[in-house]
Amino acid sequence: MTLRRDDDNEHIAEIVLDRPEALNALSTAMARRMAAACAEVATDASVRAVVLSAAGERAFCVGADLKERNAMSDAEILAQRPVFRAAFGGVLDLPQPVIAAVHGFALGGGCEFALSCDMIIADGTAVLGLPEVSVGLVPGGGGTQLALRRLGPGRAADLVLTGRRVKADEALELGLIDRVVPEGTAREAALTLAGMITGNSPTAVRAAKRAMRLGAGKDLPSAMDLEENAWRTVAFSADRSEGIAAFNEKRKPNWPS
Numbered sequence: 730m731t732l733r734r735d736d737d738n739e740h741i742a743e744i745v746l747d748r749p750e751a752l753n754a755l756s757t758a759m760a761r762r763m764a765a766a767c768a769e770v771a772t773d774a775s776v777r778a779v780v781l782s783a784a785g786e787r788a789f790c791v792g793a794d795l796k797e798r799n800a801m802s803d804a805e806i807l808a809q810r811p812v813f814r815a816a817f818g819g820v821l822d823l824p825q826p827v828i829a830a831v832h833g834f835a836l837g838g839g840c841e842f843a844l845s846c847d848m849i850i851a852d853g854t855a856v857l858g859l860p861e862v863s864v865g866l867v868p869g870g871g872g873t874q875l876a877l878r879r880l881g882p883g884r885a886a887d888l889v890l891t892g893r894r895v896k897a898d899e900a901l902e903l904g905l906i907d908r909v910v911p912e913g914t915a916r917e918a919a920l921t922l923a924g925m926i927t928g929n930s931p932t933a934v935r936a937a938k939r940a941m942r943l944g945a946g947k948d949l950p951s952a953m954d955l956e957e958n959a960w961r962t963v964a965f966s967a968d969r970s971e972g973i974a975a976f977n978e979k980r981k982p983n984w985p986s
Contacts, residue, residue: 730762731784732769735920740777740927742770742825743920746842749785754794755838757809760816767819774986777931778923779823781846782830782916789829789855792837795864810869813838817870820845824935826926830919831855831906836894841870844879847938849906850922851897852915857905858894878945880904930968932986936960 735741744766746753755763770776783789793813798806820827820842829843831851840857843849851857859872867873868889876885884903888895900906910918926934940959944952963969967985975982 730759730766732766735780735923738920738924738927740775741780741920741923742773742776742778743780743782744770744820746781746783746790746839749783749787751794752788752834753783753785753790753839754796755790755792755813755816756794756797757812759794760809760812764812764815764819767816767823770825771819771823774931776825777927777934779825779827780830780916780919780923781820781827781842782919783832786833788834788839789831790836790839790842791834792839792841792860813870817841817845821871821875824938826923826934826938828919828923830915831857832913832915837861837868837872838870841868841872841875843906844875845871848908848922850908850910850915850919851900851906852910853897853912855897855900855906855909855915856894857897857900858892859889860892860894862890863892876905928981930963930966930972930982930984930986932966932968932984933963933972936962 731745731747733743733745735743748754748759770779827846829846829849831843831849832854835843835855835857837860840859859868859876861868873889876888880903895903895905897906897909901909908918936959940955944955971982971985
């Protein structure tokens with residue numbers, strides 16, 4: 730796992746899955762590094778957007794390292810569980826917007842990492858799926874619940890219960906991904922989108938993300954209360970004052986937060 734800052738925009742952090750020799754399969758050590766990287770990014774106020782990308786040409790991430798797991802006892806697998814949950818939870822709980830840049834295989838945990846992000850950009854080589862039931866498992870990195878929330882019950886069941894793989898065009902049609910870009914350009918497109926986000930009020934962006942995340946699945950009155958709380962978070966902030974001043978002075982805002 731590599732954590733780096735974008736050369737052209739200091740407000741973008743990039744978390745890179747970096748086991749290309751193993752198709753970025755998630756090992757215990759890699760999961761620990763992911764959780765640590767997310768914890769570092771989450772507390773860094775200078776980071777306004779995050780891109781989750783992957784090294785190598787063939788895969789974003791093929792899920793859990795089954796070679797490692799095959800050598801583990803039941804007790805070791807059980808002990809590994811909170812490590813994996815911390816890795817997926819670290820991405821899911823980041824306060825900044827997170828964009829997945831997917832190429833090649835994004836299967837099992839790889840698909841779940843993407844689903845844990847706010848937006849998913851994939852290139853034409855992308856193949857996504859949640860094949861856990863085909864090896865006697867259940868998606869355990871958020872796959873059942875995140876697919877349900879993103880796709881709805883029928884489409885989520887289609888993917889989870891069949892374990893089938895879908896290519897980029899079908900994934901876009903299903904709503905599993907948000908944009909398809911030409912082969913080899915997913916990372917560049919994700920960084921461009923992240924750059925657009927960093928130009929906005931950091932306080933407002935974080936509050937809006939939190940409202941959308943917490944509002945999913947709630948009844949409308951409760952969700953509207955969450956939006957009200959988000960509005961109050963920013964309505965009397967220094968960012969609000971600067972944003973309105975910049976608009977009236979016809980200049981770019983210099984966000985104080």
